[in-house]
Amino acid sequence: MAYRYLIFYKPYGVLSQFTDQVGRATLKDFVTVPGVYAVGRLDRDSEGLLLLTDDGPMQHRLSHPKFSHGRQYWVQVERQPDAQSLERLRRGVTIRDYRTRPAQVSAIAPPNLPPRNPPIRYRKQVPTAWLEMVLTEGKNRQVRRMTAAVGFPTLRLVRSAIFLPQGHLSLQGLAPGQWRDLTPEEQRHLPRP
Structure with missing residues (x-):
């Protein structure tokens, strides 16, 4: 077959x-x-x-x-995360009584993506930033909960690759x-x- x-x-x-x-x-x-x-x-x-x-x-x-295949995400967050916040994401954060596995996290330039329909909310006084995150687990709404746990809510989330x-x-x-x-x-x- x-x-x-x-x-x-x-x-x-x-x-x-x-x-x-x-x-x-x-x-x-x-x-x-x-x-x-x-x-x-x-x-x-x-x-x-x-x-x-x-x-x-x-x-x-x-x-x-248990097979831990990496999944890469491009994540637009509210405001500009500092080095300490990125390091917390890399080490893992506690969300809903669960500690996430370590992740690969880096700040990136805005990826070349088509516009989202509807567009993300825009706030003139609040900048945004893009992160690339590679996770080896997939808990419910994990990326969003991780970025929120370090004070940078997710505005747009795109899975860009599966390793x-x-x-x-x-x-x-x-x-x-x-x-x-x-x-x-x-x-x-x-x-x-």
């Missing part, structure tokens, strides 16, 4: 599932391949890379915390709402049992 592996650029406001009881936008509005499911999740108010597959064992290997044992997957070449099959080379990077 040939499995399908897709990369999807999830737009803001879309649920990471194929059904919704109250009629919100879902993956079904964009992805026409039957039988595939998201590997992990992105919140409705987050954007970026989702991997979808019908390969259950692969889905498990990529989403279960695999032999390479990575990225959003390169996709616009919000677009998807494509993984290339044979990308499929060779997927972890095997």
Whole structure:
């Protein structure tokens, strides 16, 4: 049986599932391949890379915390974090009685992203900054809770890459709402049992 592996650029406001009881936008509005499911999740108010597959064992290997696959996020935060706040994020912070694992965190120039619809709130007197964060765990709303815990609320969150044992997957070449099959080379990077 040939499995399908897709990369999807999830737009803001879309649920990471194929059904919704109250009629919100879902993956079904964009992805026409039957039988595939998201590997992990992105919140409705987050954007970026989702991997979808019908390969259950692969889905498990990529989403279960014990395998610790890195996920890279571009995070626009309110105000400019200082070095001490970035170091706290790197070491891990306590959110909801849980201490996050250490993360890779660095300040970056604004990434080249399409405008978000709707745009983030703009406050003339409050600057924003961009961070690149690589996490190896995926707790519910973790990035947002981490940045808030150090005093810099997240305004925009985009998953830009998923790191695999032999390479990575990225959003390169996709616009919000677009998807494509993984290339044979990308499929060779997927972890095997």
